[in-house]
Amino acid sequence: DTGVSQDPRHKITKRGQNVTFRCDPISEHNRLYWYRQTLGQGPEFLTYFQNEAQLEKSRLLSDRFSAERPKGSFSTLEIQRTEQGDSAMYLCASSLRPTVQVSNEQFFGPGTRLTVL
Amino acid sequence: AQTVTQSQPEMSVQEAETVTLSCTYDTSENNYYLFWYKQPPSRQMILVIRQEAYKQQNATENRFSVNFQKAAKSFSLKISDSQLGDTAMYFCAFMNYGGSQGNLIFGKGTKLSVKP
Secondary structure: OOOOEEEOOEEEEOOOOOEEEEEEOOOOOOEEEEEEEOOOOOOEEEEEEEOOEEEEEOOOOOOOEEEEOOOOOOEEEEEOOOOHHHOEEEEEEEEOOOOOOOOOOOEEOOOEEEEEO | OOEEEOOOOEEEEEOOOOEEEOOEEEOOOOOEEEEEEEEOOOOOOEEEEEEEOOOOOOOEEOOEEEEEEOOOOEEEEEEOOOOHHHOEEEEEEEEEOOOOOOOOEEOOOEEEEEEO
16 A cells, blocks of 8 residues: 555543654655644644645644654654643645646545544 | 635435535635545545636536536535445535645535435
8 A cells, every 4th residue: 555654543642741643655745744633623734844844834833743854755743742632633645746737636644543631 | 814614514315316515615816726525434535526726617526526616616516326435524625726835724524424
């Protein structure tokens, strides 16, 4: 399977702990996106990378959140000092850089479900 | 800021019948993309259909078609010959046109149940 993969699929942590999620995009995709989805809501954009450069960050991405994509391949999303409000599904997606010839379709991973107790 | 509104939290349809899911959006941009994504229970999100705003012709993909009304900022999804496997959350999404813009803006979703 060469789709987008995420690890872990589920994470339960206590309030105040740090957590880190990993996303492996489709290998030829140079764009990688992070979204957060809470129950009953659509995904909300957090940040995205083009290769290793972080090009855009949402206001939702507080100082406790940091994302990296050091070699332009996999990405990590770290949440420091977790709060109960951080409980959500964290989705990763990847795409090619869109051009007139290349579609901007984003391919999503299965997500990491975070529960903060 | 762009917004996407899906006014139908839940819908149901009998197998083999047709159902239409509604979506409206708000933007001041002239060039953009619109998408419908499907999220089956406990499975990952997949693209159903996309529409470029500069194209007047409505997109179709097999049993799925859209009714794109640019002036009304409306983008509905029609599913014909509904199948049990169509049961899922359906999200309407907006994306600005342009190389530096990348993120999707999603609506809250419509939960579709296809009944046998």
